Amino acid sequence: MTTSPLARRSGERLVSGWGRTTPSAATIVTVDDADAVTAAVRGAGRRGVLARGLGRSYGDAAQSGGGSLLDLGRLATIDLDTAGATVTTGAGVSLDTLLRVLVPAGFFVPVTPGTRMVSVGGAIAADVHGKNHHRDGTFGSHVLRMTVVDGRGEVVVLDPVTTPDRFWATVGGMGLTGVILDATFDLIPISSSLISVDTERGTDLDDVMDRMVARDDEYRYTVAWVDTAHPSGRGVLTRGDHAPADWLSGSAARDPLGFAPKPLATVPPLVPGGLVNPLTLRAFCEAWYRKAPRHRVGELQPLGTFFHPLDFLRDWNRGYGPGGFVQYQIAVPDGAADLVRLTLDRLRSIRAFSAVTVLKRFGAANPAPLSFPQPGWTLAVDVPAGVDGLAQVLDSLDERVVAAGGRLYLAKDSRMSPEMMAATYPRLAEWQRVRDDMDPHGVFTSDLARRLSL
């Protein structure tokens, strides 16, 4: 019997990023162990192989049309070394699962992004940052060792001391140097699961930014939310640190390390036009700003509330409707702080309001050639993809970002040009040399790699 080239292959699925914009079909291969990964890499077809974590990157980083996507969810071991304050986990372990083990044992992950629903592999491959970047750097900076299957199908152990080139090419390497099987990384010891949070409002963007520059250094965790619908660029700063157990009272004091967050609601799969439109976004921004206290010190918040507020609404990305959305995240040096305002102004001019708007100061970069953070400011905005004129506005902002020596975050990107990639990641060629060494036959590829000619 003839099999049609148009027939659906078994295990095949349409896959997209969190922004749900450009799905492509790939074969999902669930792997159980290192041998299965090795076999998948050695048996790779023309369209290649790629590890996929929990698909929380916004664009096309974790998809590969026509290729195989390795689901590493079963690489789920968690091995905690309490004395050394380190943990070794399978790459498929989510930070959500991990924190449910770590927090009650008195530890926190060294870095967490704005959602717990990311895998350890994804956190390393994108070299994610959190609210403590100015102090603690990225996730990759805390990795002591990792086991990786390279493009030849060989299992190698990488660490920053004995194999620095390959280690740092894999940190931030977006899955293109190898499949991470497991990793060992540092933990932050904590004595409670609460964060002591100081909240203040900034009346306009300058005020917000001034306040961040003035006192961010006093806090381990800092971030600001900016009102994109309001011309002033007013915002809310939240900054804090792990609260010591002896600050707790009442029921919290009886179970200082308690941690059992639950998602509350799910956005239904079919939201025809999208819940999110200029009207609802404006209303949301107004309410969010009003809800924040003008100034409050030492409020004790659960970890989930402080770090992962979006996780309370499962599948919230569906709220943007079938057209999906893009996240535009820039990093610019201090000298180009005006780009933050320019970005907000230009987006407001086309009524591209964003609910999830994060402004943060970055600290020093790490040695990974493709790591995103660099000292200065980072701004992230979510915008529905269907907004008229969005492509032109973002392209014009891109030019300013390039000129300012800034860059876009690969884990969020879904639309940058290959020229911008090369211009803003000046160590791309260096990374490519190591990548070619680790993957001489070009087994690892992704839609992002194709789009950006990586």
Next chain:
Amino acid sequence: MMDALGEPQSVLVLGGSSEIALATVLALPRARLRRVVLAGRPSPALDEAATQLTSAAIAGVSTVGFDAADTASHGDVIGRVFDEGDVDLVIMAFGVLGDQAEAEADPDTAVAMATVNYTGAVSAGLRVAACLRAQGHGALVVLSSVAGQRARRSNFVYGSTKAGLDAFAQGLGDALHGSGARVLIVRPGFVRTRMTEGLEEVPLTIDPGDVAGIIVSALRKGRETVYAPGPLRYVMAGLKMVPRPVFRKLPI
């Protein structure tokens, strides 16, 4: 790769000198466009089309030889284009209008029309579909025609080739559903191009640029079928209801 805002990087036109296709390429967002392959029979018109795109500041324009009637060569030609890199958008625009009286007088002429418009499209369409399917993404735009919606006495040979093409493209679109690849069927009415030069214009006549605009917006919206201009949808729906004894007497 098509980006999140619908900007393609690579385009293949089968029937590379088609005025409608050329207008469509010019109407595409071009900020990310880096490769346009015009596949057609070598001719000054084909070279002229490439020059026109290049002078519109579109990068990476090239031509390759492609004859719709030479189906045995399709596999190679199309395969090579895809081997050089993913193709985000394929526009299948080749076609001949021919002359109905001539076709009736010389059935070989009619066969030649059918070979290009239908047989050639089946051959090229299946090969393109397999390539899009294999890369897991991409769109195929098929230039059908309202003439295929109901056979008319005055041009039923052409009409029947487009009817066959249209049915083929519908099935192909369904076969590709959920594969990441998709088919957009375009059904223009009367478009002012060299194909219709010298023919008497009818109501709702439009220019290639109008068709182009409709195609680009339909691609962005993920539509499966569009008429050009849009209101022809209702005209055709009406015409399909007309009983045959009446229809054959209509002056169309």
